[in-house]
Amino acid sequence: MENRGISVILFDLDNTLVDTAGAGKAAIHKVSELLKNKLDHANISDMCERFVRKLFEETFDPSSGQTIDRVRINHWYEAIQEAEVVDPGQSLASDCYYTWKTTRLQALALSPEVLALLEDLRCSYKLLLLTNGDSQTQREKIEALRCEGLFSAVVVGGEHDEQKPAAPIFTHCFELLGVKPEDCIMVGDSLDTDIQGGYNAGVRATVWINKRGGFPSDNTVTPDYTISSVLDLPKVLDNLR
Numbered sequence: 598m599e600n601r602g603i604s605v606i607l608f609d610l611d612n613t614l615v616d617t618a619g620a621g622k623a624a625i626h627k628v629s630e631l632l633k634n635k636l637d638h639a640n641i642s643d644m645c646e647r648f649v650r651k652l653f654e655e656t657f658d659p660s661s662g663q664t665i666d667r668v669r670i671n672h673w674y675e676a677i678q679e680a681e682v683v684d685p686g687q688s689l690a691s692d693c694y695y696t697w698k699t700t701r702l703q704a705l706a707l708s709p710e711v712l713a714l715l716e717d718l719r720c721s722y723k724l725l726l727l728t729n730g731d732s733q734t735q736r737e738k739i740e741a742l743r744c745e746g747l748f749s750a751v752v753v754g755g756e757h758d759e760q761k762p763a764a765p766i767f768t769h770c771f772e773l774l775g776v777k778p779e780d781c782i783m784v785g786d787s788l789d790t791d792i793q794g795g796y797n798a799g800v801r802a803t804v805w806i807n808k809r810g811g812f813p814s815d816n817t818v819t820p821d822y823t824i825s826s827v828l829d830l831p832k833v834l835d836n837l838r
């Protein structure tokens with residue numbers, strides 16, 4: 598293998614470039630205020646926890662003819678019903694969902710520091726955004742962030758047969774940019790999808806964004822580099838040069 602520098606950086610989106618978890622918390626807070634106004638004496642935190650659990654366990658099949666909006670309205674409907682044991686009505690569930698969705702999208706932002714980093718990196722590297730998730734949800738986030746122009750290509754897992762960590766979606770990325778795996782690094786916060794996927798695909802290096810400072814467990818892949826914030830990426834790039 599020739600030992601030349603890398604030319605492409607593959608970035609995960611959620612909790613790598615943007616604080617999706619923080620935006621999610623802000624959205625839940627907003628819905629809990631709405632619910633407090635509508636439902637007296639109800640256990641609102643129970644409802645919100647149930648919604649978050651349903652979201653986490655969600656499996657969405659676009660070929661079912663359902664929309665993600667419909668599925669998530671139903672998460673709220675069930676969460677309220679399970680906590681309250683009464684029919685909450687479709688309109689309350691719908692209000693909760695659209696409040697959650699709008700608040701989350703509004704709270705999602707590229708920090709000025711991350712924006713500056715990406716602007717800087719794209720002078721020297723091709724940047725590709727590779728995000729898992731259903732098409733509508735991820736495209737809405739990318740639009741809210743107005744970040745598409747920063748990347749040479751944007752690849753959304755839900756628009757392909759297999760998502761990260763499957764190798765074919767990485768191969769698709771390499772082909773889009775006309776590069777080899779060894780020309781690329783993969784940067785992301787998930788060991789199971791980003792780091793395992795980059796490893797499967799044979800990228801030059803994997804970079805794990807480890808915000809919490811814990812250690813990978815024994816049964817996961819070992820990242821080549823670990824940094825606590827994407828803002829530390831330049832140090833890794835210097836090291837690879």
Ligand SMILES: *[C@@H]1O[C@H](CO)[C@@H](O)[C@H](O)[C@H]1NC(C)=O
Pocket residue numbers: 640642643646
């Ligand atoms: C509300 O629900 C949560 C979670 O189910 C439970 O831990 C808590 O005790 C409940 N609070 C009240 C006031 O019932």
